[in-house]
Every structure is written in structure tokens, then in C-alpha cells.
Amino acid sequence: MAAVAYTVLAIYTVALLYITVYCVMQFNLLYHYKKGKRLMAAEDSSLAPLQEQMLESALAGFGVRNPETNELEELGTYPFVTVQLPIYNEMYVIERLIDAVAEFDYPRDRFEIHILDDSTDETLEIVRKKVEEYKAKGFNIEQVLRKERKGYKAGALKDGMANAKGDFMAIFDADFLPRRDFLKKTIPHFRDEKIGVVQTRWEHINENYSLITKLQALQLNVHFTVEQSGRMQGNHMLQFNGTAGVWRRKTIEEAGGWEADTLTEDFDLSIRAQLKGWKIKFLEGIGSPAELPAEMNSLKSQQFRWMKGGAETAKKMLPTVWKSDLSFYQKIHTTMHLLSSTVFVFVFVTGVFSVPLLFFLGDLIEQGFSKNFFAYFLVGLLSIIAVYYVANVQAAHNKDESFLRSVFKFILLFPLFLALSMGLSLHNTIAVVEGYRGKKSPFVRTPKFNIQTIKDSFSKGNYLNGKLSWLTILEGVMAVYFFGALISGIFILQNTTFVVFHLMLFIGFAAIFYFTIRHLSVK
Numbered sequence: 001m002a003a004v005a006y007t008v009l010a011i012y013t014v015a016l017l018y019i020t021v022y023c024v025m026q027f028n029l030l031y032h033y034k035k036g037k038r039l040m041a042a043e044d045s046s047l048a049p050l051q052e053q054m055l056e057s058a059l060a061g062f063g064v065r066n067p068e069t070n071e072l073e074e075l076g077t078y079p080f081v082t083v084q085l086p087i088y089n090e091m092y093v094i095e096r097l098i099d100a101v102a103e104f105d106y107p108r109d110r111f112e113i114h115i116l117d118d119s120t121d122e123t124l125e126i127v128r129k130k131v132e133e134y135k136a137k138g139f140n141i142e143q144v145l146r147k148e149r150k151g152y153k154a155g156a157l158k159d160g161m162a163n164a165k166g167d168f169m170a171i172f173d174a175d176f177l178p179r180r181d182f183l184k185k186t187i188p189h190f191r192d193e194k195i196g197v198v199q200t201r202w203e204h205i206n207e208n209y210s211l212i213t214k215l216q217a218l219q220l221n222v223h224f225t226v227e228q229s230g231r232m233q234g235n236h237m238l239q240f241n242g243t244a245g246v247w248r249r250k251t252i253e254e255a256g257g258w259e260a261d262t263l264t265e266d267f268d269l270s271i272r273a274q275l276k277g278w279k280i281k282f283l284e285g286i287g288s289p290a291e292l293p294a295e296m297n298s299l300k301s302q303q304f305r306w307m308k309g310g311a312e313t314a315k316k317m318l319p320t321v322w323k324s325d326l327s328f329y330q331k332i333h334t335t336m337h338l339l340s341s342t343v344f345v346f347v348f349v350t351g352v353f354s355v356p357l358l359f360f361l362g363d364l365i366e367q368g369f370s371k372n373f374f375a376y377f378l379v380g381l382l383s384i385i386a387v388y389y390v391a392n393v394q395a396a397h398n399k400d401e402s403f404l405r406s407v408f409k410f411i412l413l414f415p416l417f418l419a420l421s422m423g424l425s426l427h428n429t430i431a432v433v434e435g436y437r438g439k440k441s442p443f444v445r446t447p448k449f450n451i452q453t454i455k456d457s458f459s460k461g462n463y464l465n466g467k468l469s470w471l472t473i474l475e476g477v478m479a480v481y482f483f484g485a486l487i488s489g490i491f492i493l494q495n496t497t498f499v500v501f502h503l504m505l506f507i508g509f510a511a512i513f514y515f516t517i518r519h520l521s522v523k
Contacts, residue, residue: 016350144163
């Protein structure tokens, strides 16, 4: 029995150690993020009077006049841009996307709009009418159709390159609403010939719709501040996020083009491009509004694709990364970046093994083990709290609400976010394991329903999956498992070592189970 107890303790400790290392690496990105902010603040204070001249200089690198001046614009010298909109069955949101792109204040004869339409429903007709409408207004716009949806989004982007005339490719998913000045704010950064990609920060048009959307925003804010900016400031590899960004055409071609052998074709191409020497420029100050998944099943399908695709990309690219001429420090950071989805596996393992460990803990303590040993791992929790606090309270784009309100909201939401992440750990673990095993699955789109305010509803007949899966049942079983551990610890063993941990696991799995069932039945 002692051997079993120590085996359980060892597995639990190794999993907890991995999570702690991951959190500390996130804190390292926070260090670079804050360092970069200090440097930018110092530069802004000395260069503020020159900002207009700097913008005009950047545009002039392409022979473009600053539209804010009274000088005539040399329209013919703007870089030609192809705006690609890869879509599949987006009847609720495609019109607003096309309208938003058509509003770009970029010279109309210097960009084209290609709607890469793989749809099989009413979306086809909606797009056809929109294309006719804007063609009549003089826009260079096309609905690009394929006979076979081969390669899903990656295949659409790859095939779309054949008809694209642009030296730069701006890409938007259907749920985005880019602002009018998107191209004028992103294209000038390509004056630096080493820049292959410009990525903007995602904003959330329906963040306050529900608790689910608020918690998603909490996590995405970390990626689009601390992670992306921290990696850029630390000279580490970033990633293109699949949308709301611009690629230099030459970069795509030199990196080998879009490939459909992973579910995260954007991440895959990003790594390959950077290994070729290209750089990704992240613009935290430029936001691109988008719609967050508003119901649990859509969120889970998105998470599954991201987690599985991340594992597939790690399996594909890690050998190449370690054979490259990157520094050892860069290789370590890139490895943790590629393995980021794997943290859910260790969260799940830690949760599962904490229950038998609870029952063995008394015997282990009698043999000299001190439960204070677990206190060393609090450094991971403190690190991740700091990261999320900075991204969701201190970051500049949060200044539209008071500091006290931001702090209060963070204190309320962060524990719930941790619980939800724990609840998704089984779901995401399966995705990661499938990715490493090489099990292939189709690119499952995340349905969007044009939800922007609390008055909107996702209870539409199309795109909702009404089937109960075995995985959902297992999530309900896990909720019962951790509720039993919670009760046992308090009332039977009278050991509260894991009481908070098991409470959060119970809440997380119960919430995932409840909302999955509830949203399956929405009509």
C-alpha cells in the first residue's frame, strides 16, 4: 500500500511541477511585457510631438501620402492588398463582415475582396447578392467557390492565393468586424522588410453577454497582451491568430504555403515563417472587434480545435525547432509555446490523482511526509494571478472603466475562470491526446449567431448540435467524483488540504456539464 501511495504522490507532484513551470514561464513573458511597456513609455514621452511625422514617414516608405495632410494622395502607390474572407456556413454574420470590409478607407482600386466561400447552406445566396451589390458600387469583390472543401480553411486560403493579386493578404474570419482604418494602420509596418506578418489584438463585441463570454475574454486578454507582446519584446516566436492580421505574400510562399495537416494552420505557418527568418509584429494598440462563442457547445468545439491543433503543430514542428539555429533560450520558450495546450493534460491528471492522494495523505504524513511541501507550488498560482491581473486590469485597453471596477470584476471572475478551465480539462485532454496520437478529425467551425447585446439570442435552428456525447456524460461523472472527494475530505477524513481545489473542480465540471446539456436543448 505504501508503494501505491508514493506512486500516486509522485504522479501528482510531477503534474503539479509541470503546471508550475508553465505558470513561471508565463510570468517570464509578463516580465518582458512590462519591460517593453516601460521602454515604450519612455520613447512616447520623448517622441510624442513627432507621432504624425512618424506615421507619414512609414506611409512614405511605400510612396503613400498621409491622408490627414492636405497634400494630394498618390493613390497608385498604395501597396495592393487582397482581403481574404474564408467562410463556411455563416448566414448570420457574413453580411456584416462584408459591409465592414467594404468600409475600409483604403483606396478602392488598391484592394480586392475575395470571399472564399465553402458554404453549403443559405450563406451562398446571401454572399452572391452581397457581391452583386458591391460590384455595382465599383468594388473589386469576388465570391470564390471550390468544388470540394479540401483542406478546410487552410485549403481555401491556399487555393485563394492562385487568384489573389495582392502583395499583402489581410485575413478575417466571419465573426470579425474590422474597423475602417485597419489597412492604413497595419500596412505601414511592412516598411520593415523583415516583417512578414502583422497581427492585431482581438476585441470582444459581446464580452458582457454572459458569464461564459466574460470568462473567455479574461483568457483572450492575456494572450493578446502579455503573451503576444511579451514574446515580441523577449525576441521569442509569436503566432498569427488565424484572423485580424496581414501577411506579406512573399512570407507565405517562402515558408511553404498553407498546409492542412494540422487544425491550427495559422500556428503552423507562423512557426515555419519565423524559422525562415521572418518576424511577426503584434500591435496591441490596434483592436479588431469579434464575436465570442456565446454557448457552451460552440466554445467546446473551438477549444477542441485549438488544443488538438496545438498538439499536432507541436508534434510536427518541435523537431525542426530544435534543429534550427535559434538560441537555447528561444528554443525553450518556443517549446513551451508549442506545448501550451498540454497544460490541460496535467491539470486533469493533478485533479484525478488528488483524490486518492487525499486518502493516502494521513499515512504519508505518519511516514514523515509534510504536506507543507505543496506550498512551494504556490509560486505558480501567484505567477498566473499576476499575469491575468495585468492583462485584465492594468492593460491600456481596459481604461474605459474605473480601476476599482476592474479590480472588483477581476476578483470575482478569476476564480470562476480557474474553475471553468479545470472543468474543460477532460475535454481538452482528449483533444491533445488525439493530436499527439495523430488521429485526424475534420475542421469543425465555431458557429456564430450575430450576438452583440444581451437582447440577442443564439437559440436559432441552424448550426446548433443537439446530440448528447459520451464526453458530456463523463464530465457529469467527474463532477460527482470531485463532489464525493469534497464531502469525504470535510466530513469523513476531516482533512481540508484539497478542499478548495476539489470545490473548484466540482464547480468547473458541474458548470461544463450543466451548460452543455442546457445549450443542447435550446430551440
